[in-house]
Amino acid sequence: MKRIRHLIEYAFARLGLAIIDALSYERARAMGIRLADAWFSVDKRRRKTSINNILKTGIVSTAQDAERIALESFRHFACVMIESLKSRELLDEQACGNEIKFDFPNEFKAALADPGQGIILASGHLGSWEAAAQLISRSKPVVGITRDLNNPYTNRLMQKRKPSGDFRLTPKHSADTSRFLETLKKGEILGFMIDQHARDRGMMIDFFGLPAATHTAIALLHLVTGAPIYFGHCKRGAARAFELKVTGPIVRKASGNRTEDIKSILEDLNRLLESAIRNNPEQYLWAHRRWR
Amino acid sequence: MTRKEILVKLRHVMKQASQEHIDWNTVIEDATIESLGFDSLSMLDLIYDIQQEFDIEFEAEELVSINRVSEMVTFLEKNTSP
Numbered sequence: 461m462k463r464i465r466h467l468i469e470y471a472f473a474r475l476g477l478a479i480i481d482a483l484s485y486e487r488a489r490a491m492g493i494r495l496a497d498a499w500f501s502v503d504k505r506r507r508k509t510s511i512n513n514i515l516k517t518g519i520v521s522t523a524q525d526a527e528r529i530a531l532e533s534f535r536h537f538a539c540v541m542i543e544s545l546k547s548r549e550l551l552d553e554q555a556c557g558n559e560i561k562f563d564f565p566n567e568f569k570a571a572l573a574d575p576g577q578g579i580i581l582a583s584g585h586l587g588s589w590e591a592a593a594q595l596i597s598r599s600k601p602v603v604g605i606t607r608d609l610n611n612p613y614t615n616r617l618m619q620k621r622k623p624s625g626d627f628r629l630t631p632k633h634s635a636d637t638s639r640f641l642e643t644l645k646k647g648e649i650l651g652f653m654i655d656q657h658a659r660d661r662g663m664m665i666d667f668f669g670l671p672a673a674t675h676t677a678i679a680l681l682h683l684v685t686g687a688p689i690y691f692g693h694c695k696r697g698a699a700r701a702f703e704l705k706v707t708g709p710i711v712r713k714a715s716g717n718r719t720e721d722i723k724s725i726l727e728d729l730n731r732l733l734e735s736a737i738r739n740n741p742e743q744y745l746w747a748h749r750r751w752r
Numbered sequence: 753m754t755r756k757e758i759l760v761k762l763r764h765v766m767k768q769a770s771q772e773h774i775d776w777n778t779v780i781e782d783a784t785i786e787s788l789g790f791d792s793l794s795m796l797d798l799i800y801d802i803q804q805e806f807d808i809e810f811e812a813e814e815l816v817s818i819n820r821v822s823e824m825v826t827f828l829e830k831n832t833s834p
Binding site: 716 | 813
């Protein structure tokens with residue numbers, strides 16, 4: 461039964477990809493936004509989660525405002541998907557009409573230029589995270605960590621689509637320590653999404669004033685390797701306009717108190733993400749259950 | 753530090769970093785790191801604690817490639833010797 465369901469999903473995914481491939485980026489994006497509107501009407505559970513999450517953070521106080529942000533967030537997520545699927549066309553350095561701004565501190569520019577300097581780059585499900593990784597990978601290879609899709613057929617299909625730039629994805633299940641360390645040792649960028657729920661292996665760190673299980677690996681990697689941590693996010697303006705902003709570095713010396721060292725780094729990172737979300741709440745993925 | 757002293761200290765450090773409920777006093781040099789329940793995350797905890805407790809600096813990947821407690825003791829013997 462499961463196999464049949466997977467095959468049906470796979471057929472739909474292939475059809476969807478064929479349609480997206482046949483359309484221009486602008487048309488695919490417009491189609492994505494219309495589908496997001498339909499999805500927002502139909503998917504009551506995710507709509508409710510989004511609205512509740514927005515209200516929890518106190519960004520807005522009325523359900524009406526929260527619903528408006530939630531709808532924009534659904535549309536934004538559709539755009540992120542289209543950007544990802546059309547990235548080779550969209551982010552082509554020769555592509556016409558792209559307006560890409562980089563706002564990098566000097567230390568980050570120097571680290572990008574140094575072939576031996578590994579970098580830990582923290583981000584969240586905010587703005588155009590896929591585009592951000594691919595744009596930065598023009599200067600230095602970026603390795604991101606991803607979770608395999610539950611459907612193995614669709615998973616293989618998606619893995620065949622190569623992103624632009626030097627951006628590679630490592631499946632979460634095989635993302636062992638040696639791979640992380642090797643990436644940094646090779647002077648590459650290791651990207652982490654810091655707003656994923658860490659279940660029982662995380663540390664409870666305040667996010668918008670509410671404790672959220674947060675992965676600790678990013679902080680530990682910094683403490684044991686000394687590779688600097690930067691926080692980055694990419695705000696989308698018009699359809700082809702991206703503004704990439706990086707802040708940092710966050711640098712800490714190990715004090716001997718592992719828990720406190722990790723906590724202090726994760727608190728800083730959550731604060732940076734929070735502040736970036738407050739400036740752009742419509743471009744955050746509110747539908748995921750960050751607080752459980 | 754003697755090899756025996758290193759092993760005693762290492763057991764203590766491993767106990768701090770591990771999630772497993774093991775009688776750490778009985779851990780022998782022949783034991784594999786994996787059998788002691790260290791996964792990718794707790795391995796990073798262990799590296800942090802070894803760097804701090806033994807007050808040594810080393811490339812983290814040197815320790816990650818080690819499979820047995822005996823190899824870890826040898827590694828620490830080499831790195832802690834004056």
